[in-house]
Amino acid sequence: MIRQITGARCTLCGAVTEAHPETTVCPKCGGILDIEYDYDYIRSKVSKYDLMDRGDPTMWRYMEFLPVEGIGKTPRLRVGGSPLLRADHLAREIGLNGPLYIKDDGQNPTASLKDRASAMAVVKAEEAGKTTIACSSTGNAASSLAGNAARAGFKTFIFVPSRAPKGKVAQLMIFGAKVILVEGSYEDTFRLSAEAIDHFGWYNRNAAINPYLMEGKKTVSLEIGEQLSFKAPDYVAVSVGDGCTIAGVWKGFKDLYAAGLLDRLPRLISVQAEGCCPINTAAAAHTLDWVPQEENTIADSIAVGVPRNPVKALKAIEESHGVTVNVSDEEILAAMRLVGRTSGVFAEPAGATGTAGLKKALEQGLIERDASVVSLVTGNGLKDVANAIRSAGEPLQLPPDMDRLLQALSS
Amino acid sequence: MIRQITGARCTLCGAVTEAHPETTVCPKCGGILDIEYDYDYIRSKVSKYDLMDRGDPTMWRYMEFLPVEGIGKTPRLRVGGSPLLRADHLAREIGLNGPLYIKDDGQNPTASLKDRASAMAVVKAEEAGKTTIACSSTGNAASSLAGNAARAGFKTFIFVPSRAPKGKVAQLMIFGAKVILVEGSYEDTFRLSAEAIDHFGWYNRNAAINPYLMEGKKTVSLEIGEQLSFKAPDYVAVSVGDGCTIAGVWKGFKDLYAAGLLDRLPRLISVQAEGCCPINTAAAAHTLDWVPQEENTIADSIAVGVPRNPVKALKAIEESHGVTVNVSDEEILAAMRLVGRTSGVFAEPAGATGTAGLKKALEQGLIERDASVVSLVTGNGLKDVANAIRSAGEPLQLPPDMDRLLQALSS
Numbered sequence: 001m002i003r004q005i006t007g008a009r010c011t012l013c014g015a016v017t018e019a020h021p022e023t024t025v026c027p028k029c030g031g032i033l034d035i036e037y038d039y040d041y042i043r044s045k046v047s048k049y050d051l052m053d054r055g056d057p058t059m060w061r062y063m064e065f066l067p068v069e070g071i072g073k074t075p076r077l078r079v080g081g082s083p084l085l086r087a088d089h090l091a092r093e094i095g096l097n098g099p100l101y102i103k104d105d106g107q108n109p110t111a112s113l114k115d116r117a118s119a120m121a122v123v124k125a126e127e128a129g130k131t132t133i134a135c136s137s138t139g140n141a142a143s144s145l146a147g148n149a150a151r152a153g154f155k156t157f158i159f160v161p162s163r164a165p166k167g168k169v170a171q172l173m174i175f176g177a178k179v180i181l182v183e184g185s186y187e188d189t190f191r192l193s194a195e196a197i198d199h200f201g202w203y204n205r206n207a208a209i210n211p212y213l214m215e216g217k218k219t220v221s222l223e224i225g226e227q228l229s230f231k232a233p234d235y236v237a238v239s240v241g242d243g244c245t246i247a248g249v250w251k252g253f254k255d256l257y258a259a260g261l262l263d264r265l266p267r268l269i270s271v272q273a274e275g276c277c278p279i280n281t282a283a284a285a286h287t288l289d290w291v292p293q294e295e296n297t298i299a300d301s302i303a304v305g306v307p308r309n310p311v312k313a314l315k316a317i318e319e320s321h322g323v324t325v326n327v328s329d330e331e332i333l334a335a336m337r338l339v340g341r342t343s344g345v346f347a348e349p350a351g352a353t354g355t356a357g358l359k360k361a362l363e364q365g366l367i368e369r370d371a372s373v374v375s376l377v378t379g380n381g382l383k384d385v386a387n388a389i390r391s392a393g394e395p396l397q398l399p400p401d402m403d404r405l406l407q408a409l410s411s
Numbered sequence: 412m413i414r415q416i417t418g419a420r421c422t423l424c425g426a427v428t429e430a431h432p433e434t435t436v437c438p439k440c441g442g443i444l445d446i447e448y449d450y451d452y453i454r455s456k457v458s459k460y461d462l463m464d465r466g467d468p469t470m471w472r473y474m475e476f477l478p479v480e481g482i483g484k485t486p487r488l489r490v491g492g493s494p495l496l497r498a499d500h501l502a503r504e505i506g507l508n509g510p511l512y513i514k515d516d517g518q519n520p521t522a523s524l525k526d527r528a529s530a531m532a533v534v535k536a537e538e539a540g541k542t543t544i545a546c547s548s549t550g551n552a553a554s555s556l557a558g559n560a561a562r563a564g565f566k567t568f569i570f571v572p573s574r575a576p577k578g579k580v581a582q583l584m585i586f587g588a589k590v591i592l593v594e595g596s597y598e599d600t601f602r603l604s605a606e607a608i609d610h611f612g613w614y615n616r617n618a619a620i621n622p623y624l625m626e627g628k629k630t631v632s633l634e635i636g637e638q639l640s641f642k643a644p645d646y647v648a649v650s651v652g653d654g655c656t657i658a659g660v661w662k663g664f665k666d667l668y669a670a671g672l673l674d675r676l677p678r679l680i681s682v683q684a685e686g687c688c689p690i691n692t693a694a695a696a697h698t699l700d701w702v703p704q705e706e707n708t709i710a711d712s713i714a715v716g717v718p719r720n721p722v723k724a725l726k727a728i729e730e731s732h733g734v735t736v737n738v739s740d741e742e743i744l745a746a747m748r749l750v751g752r753t754s755g756v757f758a759e760p761a762g763a764t765g766t767a768g769l770k771k772a773l774e775q776g777l778i779e780r781d782a783s784v785v786s787l788v789t790g791n792g793l794k795d796v797a798n799a800i801r802s803a804g805e806p807l808q809l810p811p812d813m814d815r816l817l818q819a820l821s822s
Contacts, residue, residue: 182810189811388585
């Protein structure tokens with residue numbers, strides 16, 4: 001047993017079980033588990049000053065808050081330590097008078113926040129004595145697993161629906177992943193992956209089933225806390241799909257607070273696409289009873305009609321006295337341009353969605369204009385160039401003639 | 412005058428002029444300039460221990476080696492500080508017995524080494540009192556300029572041939588760059604940009620014309636030196652296009668050596684594509700008389716038939732007792748898979764070209780099998796997904812049926 005962990009508590013029935021590296025869902029009711037910690041112990045082991053003195057710039061600098069004892073000598077990618085950029089130009093343009101920061105998690109090795117979860121999955125797989133890791137995904141979860149596993153010398157099997165874009169599949173294969181294109185729906189794909197994981201005894205990196213993934217994701221908030229000198233912002237804007245990320249963001253802040261390293265807790269701004277917002281719909285009604293929805297949005301990383309971690313996400317929004325905002329695809333595309341132009345950060349659609357929601361929350365008076373805010377960019381725009389083209393508009397085109405150029409620029 | 416700079420020396424006629432922020436080519440002969448430093452002064456100002464104690468993880472931690480006095484309070488992207496990854500799996504596969512490291516410069520903010528040059532261009536533009544920066548490029552130079560300039564609040568005009576891929580143009584526009592699609596060849600485009608830069612007095616970020624760009628690029632070697640505890644590797648493998656990068660890499664090592672911070676100088680492995688290798692052809696013949704070539708390679712970032720910095724590049728290869736290797740497109744595509752699978756690093760074709768050349772140099776006995784080597788990855792594979800698809804091969808495809816999966820995996 002790892003000293004700082006006290007157990008794994010079911011988010012549905014509340015039962016507590018011991019946390020093993022292969023612990024997945026609740027043995028009693030099948031609910032999603034949440035790793036619990038001994039914060040008195042953590043508090044006795046680490047102070048603000050200890051953290052600030054550490055050389056390691058990666059997510060592993062927060063070892064006392066993580067469900068691992070160490071990460072051994074296996075090679076790792078450099079995950080975490082992403083920049084927190086003060087964004088005064090952006091604040092001015094959206095009418096925020098308080099300080100605004102962009103946490104650019106698109107700067108992770110495979111260009112998304114999911115690297116934090118996959119890096120954790122690889123370490124836990126190693127603890128469990130596995131040599132192969134599997135998941136079903138076409139998106140950032142898959143590419144981050146493939147990259148982090150390749151670096152550590154693990155084999156990966158990744159199940160994707162056969163309609164998956166060729167570019168995304170190619171990235172996985174470059175990392176040496178064995179990709180299985182399943183002729184069927186996402187449900188079919190998921191089911192086949194689950195059966196194969198069972199059959200072969202592979203390590204399971206399917207989101208929401210594996211409680212350790214969120215423990216990796218929460219490091220983004222540990223970093224934000226430290227980067228803001230352990231003073232919480234008033235709000236943190238996060239785009240929401242299956243709910244794992246916002247739940248992880250919340251847990252990171254709660255951990256810091258529980259260990260006495262944060263002055264207070266921020267409020268979450270939960271941003272979903274208007275075309276697919278089951279979590280925000282339930283959150284706004286203060287209920288855990290969410291209703292599945294269609295997946296009508298260009299922001300594929302958060303196009304999740306049947307969220308896999310709704311309970312943790314809804315509890316996080318409720319506990320933080322959160323704000324919910326839904327944004328249109330047009331607002332998302334505009335936010336991509338806005339963030340790029342004012343801050344030099346290229347975000348994928350889901351990556352710019354948090355900022356789109358922040359802008360709208362200000363317009364609608366849902367948050368105060370003098371608030372301090374962190375807007376989380378969850379993935380790099382290079383992941384989805386097709387939508388960048390949709391967002392960008394048309395350039396100026398002309399013959400190689402100076403007079404024509406002067407004319408065009410003066411008009 | 413900045414204290415550590417002694418002047419700007421012409422690489423053709425040898426004349427030395429004063430270095431101003433807007434200094435471009437030699438006023439006497441039009442040759443490319445090279446910024447020169449007072450190494451006794453640098454040596455008196457900075458030691459290994461000073462460097463190791465610095466908190467700043469960016470390229471600006473090497474301030475004493477750079478042609479700037481500071482970078483002021485303007486917002487900056489976090490350029491530099493890219494990981495140096497020990498790559499034992501890769502070494503084993505290519506038959507290298509000595510230590511091998513990948514310097515992953517695809518981890519820069521806009522995903523290429525060119526961020527180092529553009530970050531420098533923005534600071535020098537600011538020094539020169541400019542508010543607009545321009546260049547002609549479709550590639551990494553352009554996107555890095557657009558991103559770094561956006562963050563600092565500069566306007567950018569970027570001239571690209573109208574045949575440029577829409578995705579690359581879109582990235583520039585997301586960063587707020589004013590993109591001008593020129594109906595003509597690259598030469599036409601370059602000429603119109605030069606005329607407009609002259610007319611409007613914009614800051615010029617055209618490679619090879621602006622000597623400060625290389626001063627930014629050299630920081631990659633300052634980092635490698637520090638990351639290897641100030642012990643030089645035997646070889647550094649670099650892909651070569653217009654010659655600016657390899658010249659910058661060499662200058663960084665020479666600077667460290669001249670300042671007494673490196674034990675010796677490494678040898679360069681200059682790698683070009685077989686279909687476009689004017690610099691290697693001249694280097695192998697130990698002449699500065701290079702001959703233009705066609706541009707027949709998939710590695711667009713190094714497809715330069717008329718290199719713009721041949722003299723600096725050729726001198727660098729010669730001075731370092733360098734090795735030249737040319738690789739086929741097939742070898743480049745294979746190296747993308749090799750680097751990805753063994754190391755979890757996704758490189759664009761030009762980014763994997765250095766490693767392709769290292770492999771070939773070992774096979775041909777051009778370098779010793781027990782050498783220590785750094786292979787430089789200059790750009791992220793997400794920049795060029797079309798070639799990742801060409802490299803990746805075909806995945807396994809089957810119906811959602813466990814028996815079919817078992818059958819496929821056992822065959």
